Amino acid sequence: MAVISENFNPPESFFQNACRPEGEDGALMLDKMNVGHLKLAEWGFAHLQIKDDADILDIGCGGGANLKVHLAKSSRGTVTGIDYSPVSVEKSREYNLEAVSSGRCRVIEGNVAGLPFEDNSFDIITAFETVYFWPDIERSLAQVYRVLRKGGTFMICNEDGGETDKGEKWTKIIKGMTIYKPERLRRLLTEAGFTNIAVDTKDPDWLTVTAEKH
Numbered sequence: 001m002a003v004i005s006e007n008f009n010p011p012e013s014f015f016q017n018a019c020r021p022e023g024e025d026g027a028l029m030l031d032k033m034n035v036g037h038l039k040l041a042e043w044g045f046a047h048l049q050i051k052d053d054a055d056i057l058d059i060g061c062g063g064g065a066n067l068k069v070h071l072a073k074s075s076r077g078t079v080t081g082i083d084y085s086p087v088s089v090e091k092s093r094e095y096n097l098e099a100v101s102s103g104r105c106r107v108i109e110g111n112v113a114g115l116p117f118e119d120n121s122f123d124i125i126t127a128f129e130t131v132y133f134w135p136d137i138e139r140s141l142a143q144v145y146r147v148l149r150k151g152g153t154f155m156i157c158n159e160d161g162g163e164t165d166k167g168e169k170w171t172k173i174i175k176g177m178t179i180y181k182p183e184r185l186r187r188l189l190t191e192a193g194f195t196n197i198a199v200d201t202k203d204p205d206w207l208t209v210t211a212e213k214h
């Protein structure tokens with residue numbers, strides 16, 4: 001897990017906050033993830049072509065670092081973050097305060113299994129380090145498909161691609177966590193209606209999947 005460093009080795013219970021950050025530990029976890037996920041996110045973003053007027057949704061936006069990157073890339077567009085943790089929503093708002101105050105960024109508390117948006121609302125939808133925790137993956141992907149515009153792209157970016165046994169350690173520690181292998185995600189995305197599904201991997205076990213709606 002990218003939040004562990006030489007000087008930071010918390011008890012196992014701390015890691016439940018990866019699934020749904022809560023309280024002070026949750027806020028600390030979000031600060032750590034904003035830094036610890038930077039390299040993974042940078043690699044993930046390289047798979048996207050984002051127009052400067054794109055309307056973007058980041059699901060499971062956590063501490064909000066990726067909202068800030070989206071805001072820089074879509075300088076004339078809008079950026080929406082959604083997360084079912086009130087602590088994540090608060091942190092994301094704080095992290096992007098200027099854009100939230102000016103109305104170019106909004107952060108909404110909600111669950112991916114019931115996205116509170118009209119059909120065909122976004123050009124780009126991203127999900128960094130979050131699909132592991134989606135309770136009903138089929139229903140959630142159907143929601144993502146519904147709110148994506150035709151011609152739009154959805155991207156999943158995970159630091160655990162299921163090809164090593166380190167993920168298994170985390171699924172034992174974090175309740176409700178599932179590690180998805182690339183082929184399972186490809187199948188699920190196809191069943192949800194997505195096309196042009198592309199998988200990329202990188203050492204140690206990073207995984208990016210992009211999928212389009214046509």
Ligand SMILES: C[S@@+](CC[C@H](N)C(=O)[O-])C[C@H]1O[C@@H](n2cnc3c(N)ncnc32)[C@H](O)[C@@H]1O
Nearest residue numbers: 020033060062083084085088111112128130133
């Ligand atoms: C490991 S954190 C990743 C945060 C951020 N995307 C990043 O890469 O640093 C997972 C985030 O997804 C959120 N999340 C998990 N399941 C969710 C769901 N069903 N609906 C909305 N948000 C969810 C959690 O609350 C948490 O903030």
